[in-house]
Amino acid sequence: ADYTANSGTLTFSESQTSATISVSVSEDALTEDSETFVITLSNVSVDIGNAAITGATHTVTITDDDTTNISFALANSNATTTHNVTVNRTDTNGTASVQYAVGGGSSTASSGSDYNATLSGQLDFADGVSTATIPIEILSDSINESNETVEIQLSSPVSQYGTSAITGTNPHVVTITDDDVTNISFSSGSQTVAEDAVNATVTVTRSNTNGTAQVNYATSDGSASEGSDYNDTNGILNFADGVANATITIPITDDIVNEDSETLNVTLSSPIAQYGAVAITGTNPHVVTITD
Secondary structure (H helix, E strand, C coil): CCECCCCCCCCCCCCCCCCCCCCCECCCCCCCCCEEEEEECCCCCCCCCCCCCCCCEEEEEECCCCEEEEEECCCEEEECCCEEEEEEECCCCCCEEEEEEECCCCCCCCECCCEECCCEEEEEECCCCCEEEEEEEECCCCCCCCCEEEEEEEEEEEECCCEEEECCCCCEEEEECCCCEEEEEECCCEEEEECCCCEEEEEEEECCCCCCEEEEEEEEECCCCECCCECCCEEEEEECCCCCEEEEEEEECCCCCCCCCEEEEEEEEEEEECCCEEEECCCCCEEEEEEC
């Protein structure tokens, strides 16, 4: 019920010119159109003289004071491909709408190169519908780079019934995460070095040079023996920003013993890249053959 119906007699004392009728109006949480009820006067009587009713009906309009809250489903989200940002509303009775803008504020991503989206528009909620989405197409490239952000701002909410407000975190931040992979590998699967060469130089390459990267390396015995045929070598190989190649230097021991060619292994592990993902590819370990 929207109000409590009642009836009764309104009494005016001598010299009294006005009196009030109280009607209890029911509060609910439903957003709805304004509603009316009518109060009717009848059967007037006076102690002295004659009386008549003029304006026998009075219409009371109950206005809806409930608020439709419109908000993002999440404060932020991550994306690598086409991405839908969900907007919710609390009350679904009647229609509603809200304006949105994409790419303003502190956004670091660029429209047209990092993403495609309608940069501004109106999000409409049909009667009974509680969610709507804003689509953003994430543009793929082969550049390993830092994560970038896109802000989406809501404004000017409107609802068919009651009032409306934007609540929760606004703007929503979409983080475009870099999904490009830096591949780190030996420039070749194996190499040969003479025993009197002093050092064996092993080259390691990476596919993407944007930002820094590093990889661990370590030598181990094949048929050669550490200490008598070569010096054990291990550490971290660092790639500066923009640099594609780095080298590992392994000291080789020259002796006077006539012997067969011998091998040692160089193994890469634990790659790290400043941007995106990173992987070790190709032959691993690399085999160095020491010829007598």
